[in-house]
Amino acid sequence: MRSENLGGQDSRSATTHAAKSVESDCELKWRILVVDNDPEVHAATHAALQGKTLFDRPLVSMHAFSGDEARSLLLREHGLAMVILDLVSEQASSGLDLVDFIRHSADLRNTRIVLRTGQPGQVPRLETLLKYDINDYRTKAELTEDRLLAMVVTAVRSYKQLCAVDDSRASLELILRSSATLLETKDSHDFASGVLTQLAAILKVGHEGLVCARRSGSPHDYYVQAATGRFFELEGLPLDLVTSDPQLDTLLKSVERRCNVYGDNGGLALHIGHKDEQDIVVFIDAEKSHSELDPQLLGVFCANLSTLLHNRGLLERLHDSAYYDPLVSLPNRAHFVKEVDEYARHGTGDYVLALIDIDDFSATNDVMGHRFGDRLLERVARCLQDSLHDNVLLARLGADTFGVLGSIRQVQPKRLLECVRLPLNIDGVPHKVSLTCGYVLLPEEPQAGADLVKDATIALKRAKRDHRGQDLQYADKMGAEARARALLLSELREAIENKRLFLVYQPQLNLRTHGLVGIEALLRWRTEDGRFVPPDQFIPVAEHSGLIVPLGQWVLSTACQTMRELLDAGIAPERMAVNVSTVQLQDPGFFAMVFEALARSGLQGIHLELEITESVAALPTEFLNSTLSALRAEGISIAIDDFGTGYSSLSYLERLPLDRIKIDRLFINQLLEPDGARIAEMVAQLGSKLGLRVLAEGIEDAATWEVLLAMDCHEGQGYHIAMPMGRNELVGWLQTHPKRARLEAKME
Numbered sequence: 001m002r003s004e005n006l007g008g009q010d011s012r013s014a015t016t017h018a019a020k021s022v023e024s025d026c027e028l029k030w031r032i033l034v035v036d037n038d039p040e041v042h043a044a045t046h047a048a049l050q051g052k053t054l055f056d057r058p059l060v061s062m063h064a065f066s067g068d069e070a071r072s073l074l075l076r077e078h079g080l081a082m083v084i085l086d087l088v089s090e091q092a093s094s095g096l097d098l099v100d101f102i103r104h105s106a107d108l109r110n111t112r113i114v115l116r117t118g119q120p121g122q123v124p125r126l127e128t129l130l131k132y133d134i135n136d137y138r139t140k141a142e143l144t145e146d147r148l149l150a151m152v153v154t155a156v157r158s159y160k161q162l163c164a165v166d167d168s169r170a171s172l173e174l175i176l177r178s179s180a181t182l183l184e185t186k187d188s189h190d191f192a193s194g195v196l197t198q199l200a201a202i203l204k205v206g207h208e209g210l211v212c213a214r215r216s217g218s219p220h221d222y223y224v225q226a227a228t229g230r231f232f233e234l235e236g237l238p239l240d241l242v243t244s245d246p247q248l249d250t251l252l253k254s255v256e257r258r259c260n261v262y263g264d265n266g267g268l269a270l271h272i273g274h275k276d277e278q279d280i281v282v283f284i285d286a287e288k289s290h291s292e293l294d295p296q297l298l299g300v301f302c303a304n305l306s307t308l309l310h311n312r313g314l315l316e317r318l319h320d321s322a323y324y325d326p327l328v329s330l331p332n333r334a335h336f337v338k339e340v341d342e343y344a345r346h347g348t349g350d351y352v353l354a355l356i357d358i359d360d361f362s363a364t365n366d367v368m369g370h371r372f373g374d375r376l377l378e379r380v381a382r383c384l385q386d387s388l389h390d391n392v393l394l395a396r397l398g399a400d401t402f403g404v405l406g407s408i409r410q411v412q413p414k415r416l417l418e419c420v421r422l423p424l425n426i427d428g429v430p431h432k433v434s435l436t437c438g439y440v441l442l443p444e445e446p447q448a449g450a451d452l453v454k455d456a457t458i459a460l461k462r463a464k465r466d467h468r469g470q471d472l473q474y475a476d477k478m479g480a481e482a483r484a485r486a487l488l489l490s491e492l493r494e495a496i497e498n499k500r501l502f503l504v505y506q507p508q509l510n511l512r513t514h515g516l517v518g519i520e521a522l523l524r525w526r527t528e529d530g531r532f533v534p535p536d537q538f539i540p541v542a543e544h545s546g547l548i549v550p551l552g553q554w555v556l557s558t559a560c561q562t563m564r565e566l567l568d569a570g571i572a573p574e575r576m577a578v579n580v581s582t583v584q585l586q587d588p589g590f591f592a593m594v595f596e597a598l599a600r601s602g603l604q605g606i607h608l609e610l611e612i613t614e615s616v617a618a619l620p621t622e623f624l625n626s627t628l629s630a631l632r633a634e635g636i637s638i639a640i641d642d643f644g645t646g647y648s649s650l651s652y653l654e655r656l657p658l659d660r661i662k663i664d665r666l667f668i669n670q671l672l673e674p675d676g677a678r679i680a681e682m683v684a685q686l687g688s689k690l691g692l693r694v695l696a697e698g699i700e701d702a703a704t705w706e707v708l709l710a711m712d713c714h715e716g717q718g719y720h721i722a723m724p725m726g727r728n729e730l731v732g733w734l735q736t737h738p739k740r741a742r743l744e745a746k747m748e
Contacts, residue, residue: 030054030156031079033062035070035098036086036116041143045084048148054156067098074106082112082155099132109133110162112155116140188213192226192280195305199270199284202301209284212239212255222255225280251283260302270298272305280309325396327374328381336395336403341449343405344442352411353452354404354439355460356384359468361400364431366620372426379424380433387419401460403453413437413471437471438463458482488533489541492525496551501525503558504724507733508577508695508717511709516737518609519566520577520717521559522724523551543583552584553593560601560608562727567607571734575637577609582616585627594631605635611662613641614652621655628657639695643683654690661687663713665698671707681711688712 034045042063049059062077064070074080083102099115102108115137128134135155138147192211200207208229215221222239224231234242239255242248250263254271258279261269268286273279282305323335331339343351358364358380365373377400384402385394392406404411417437423430438460440452455474463472495501501523508518525533542548559578566572584590598608610631616624628638639660640653653661663683670676680696687694696708699718708716722733 029058029060030081030152030159031060031062031077032082032084032152033064033070033073033077033080034084035064035067036084037065038086038140039065041084041086041116041140044143044145045148048145049152052149054153055160059152059156070098071101071105074102074108078106078108080108080111081159082114082152083108084114084116084151086116096128096132099134103132110159110166112159114138114151114155116143189226193228195272195280195282196226196228196284199282199301202297203268203284203286205284205286209282210234210251212251212281212283214279222281229285248283251281254281254283260298270302272302273309278309328378328396330381330385330402331393331395333395333397333403336393336397336405337449337453339393339449340405340442340452344447344449344452346446348442348444350408351405351442352408352413352439353442353456354411354413354416354437354471355397355453355456356402356404356416356435356437357460357464358400359434359436359464363620372429375426376424376431376433379426380420380435383419383424384416387416397453403456408441411439413439417469417471434469436460436463436468438474439471440474455479485541488538489545489547491527492538492541492545492547495525495527496547498528500527501551502726503555503562504726505562505730506717506724507573507722507730507737508715509721511696511705511713511716516573516734517715518573518575518577519563519730520611521555521562521579523555523579524724539581543581546583548581548583549587552581553597555579556594557597557600560597560603562730563603563607564601565727566731566734567603569731571731572607575607575609577611577639579641580610580612582613582619585612585616585624586619590627591630594636595634605631606637609637609639609660611639611641614643616656621652625655625657632657632659642697653686658690658692660693660695660715663694663696665718668696668698668704668708668718669700671704677707677711680708680713684708684711684713 032045032049034042036042042061042065046061046063049061052059062073062080064073085098099113102111102113112135113132114135117137117139135158136151138151192213195211196209197207200209206229208231210227210231211225212222213225215223224234224237224239224242227233227235239252248267250261250267250269254261254269258271260271263269267283269281269283271279271281323332323338324330325332340353358376361373361376364376377396381394381396381402384404388394388404389406389410392404392410395403395405397403404416417435420433420435423432425431438456438458440456440459442452455478458478459472459474462478463470466472503521504524505519505521507516508520509515510517523535523539525535525538527533539548542551556578559576563572563576587593594608594610598605612628632638637659638657639662640656640658641662642664643653643661661683663680667680667683671680684694693714694712695715695717696713697717699705699708699716699720701720704718705716705720725733
């Protein structure tokens with residue numbers, strides 16, 4: 001650096017020597033480079049700047065006498081505030097070449113440039129001044145001490161402002177880059193450490209500080225969440241146990257006042273957080289005076305971190321919402337599947353995945369109310385939790401279904417079912433509960449967790465259907481059956497869309513008079529290749545999927561329209577019988593659908609009979625009674641189909657508003673066997689005692705007809721009477737039936 005003896009040729013040598021040394025504390029000085037082959041210019045600049053300070057920093061001159069010397073120096077120095085450059089040289093463009101070098105090769109974009117011209121008329125063009133961001137131009141005669149100082153003040157002030165803008169931009173970029181990383185940080189300690197690192201980088205100070213956070217649920221209980229440097233040993237300590245340190249007074253004031261505090265000894269404490277939310281206080285040894293700290297930048301930093309802290313809180317709550325069930329304080333299905341997947345993808349053969357369902361929970365909810373149901377769920381969850389080891393995962397997977405994952409030694413399904421052997425006390429009410437369990441053993445080969453949960457669900461559904469109150473292990477054939485049902489459902493949807501389902505009709509006769517009393521509409525499905533799918537296969541699938549509601553509406557509407565056509569032709573029976581599913585009865589729009597079908601076809605209620613099965617016994621008695629009574633009030637008759645094959649009690653039969661009992665074909669087929677008529681005879685007698693008409697299904701021959709007639713069975717249907725037939729075939733059969741009926745009556 002050349003700052004002394006700048007007179008004559010001797011000074012040039014001294015300047016060359018000084019230029020080779022780089023000021024170690026250059027960032028604390030304003031450095032002005034003079035590039036000129038005229039020693040007088042160097043001497044004048046040196047004299048003007050000697051001992052001067054500007055903005056609390058000394059002004060220091062550096063000197064180069066040629067373009068090459070200047071280029072060498074420019075590549076080493078990166079903090080030049082100003083360059084005074086001789087535009088006059090041996091080559092006309094060499095001065096501007098050096099300007100280009102300053103801006104592009106040396107990348108000194110903030111350095112202010114003042115050109116020295118030879119004559120007053122040698123003024124660079126406006127485009128050149130703008131292109132290279134040149135501050136000013138002066139002739140040698142204008143470089144007096146006063147004017148030099150004025151130029152330097154203007155240039156340094158501009159340089160200082162540009163550097164401040166760059167620093168702010170860099171700091172903002174650092175804040176933005178770090179924010180994404182901090183937001184993704186899951187661990188609170190790592191987040192706090194990242195905040196310290198970010199603040200130290202922005203302030204350009206050493207990484208010496210600590211972060212205090214408030215413990216959850218306590219407004220005043222702060223502890224040291226993260227600490228670095230000489231504060232490292234304080235990490236984890238409650239704030240009131242932190243060793244007394246004068247600098248930490250700043251921290252304590254920030255915690256108490258909930259605001260930023262600038263310490264007298266250079267310490268800085270920032271309060272970060274929103275009111276009534278989780279907050280932190282960051283303390284760092286700034287090692288700077290308050291005037292050197294950019295309050296606006298610190299404001300942006302605090303505001304950004306406050307938002308980050310708030311967003312982290314939201315993310316944590318969203319995470320809890322996504323993976324946690326607040327009602328029973330257990331992990332939820334998403335968390336459970338994630339954990340199962342973690343175990344299963346590594347392949348382990350000594351773990352069991354069990355699903356446990358509360359039997360009849362929906363009915364309990366309906367009868368006792370949802371508050372009671374919630375308490376029941378909580379009690380069952382605690383019972384299951386108490387019966388399991390701490391390292392076994394228990395989760396709530398559905399409305400009344402719990403999932404368990406643990407080793408075979410720790411998870412025993414039968415013991416889980418026994419945990420509610422005694423009645424549970426729910427809000428002072430003893431309530432007996434039974435559980436059903438489906439489980440699967442985790443395979444040794446890697447497998448997706450979702451598939452294993454699906455297998456356990458299949459086992460649970462099978463247990464609920466066939467082994468209620470017991471446990472059942474998944475078997476591969478269950479999966480095959482479930483896939484077959486899924487395929488059948490898909491084909492059924494397609495068949496409905498392509499109108500491959502249709503109705504056939506089977507006449508019902510009075511067994512004594514041979515007179516036509518009714519017709520039963522039966523749903524059939526013929527596939528595209530002509531194959532028939534049995535109703536007992538696709539009807540349960542339609543019920544389970546909910547397709548039975550729109551499908552049942554079409555069946556009823558079509559059957560009523562057929563009845564209307566038979567009435568118009570004068571060949572109609574007393575009634576058209578249509579099967580109704582339990583699912584349909586529970587549909588809120590069922591009544592409206594029935595009355596709309598009657599109205600559209602111009603029928604009265606007496607023309608329609610609805611056949612229900614014994615499965616309606618599972619419905620609440622009050623609901624069922626009111627539903628059937630409302631239908632009968634419109635003249636619609638009610639028949640109970642397949643009586644004796646379900647699980648209803650005789651009390652249901654006595655209380656239900658019925659018109660007809662249908663004896664299932666299973667009992668009719670046994671009539672001619674030894675002692676095979678007892679059940680059918682009992683049903684017939686029961687119907688007569690209850691004042692109900694009795695109809696037998698599946699009459700295949702005359703002998704069966706005679707046996708049924710002898711036991712006072714009123715009506716019947718079956719292949720011996722007529723096969724189920726399409727509408728056109730039915731019309732032909734009905735037109736000839738009176739003649740056949742009279743002939744058969746005479747033959748008797």
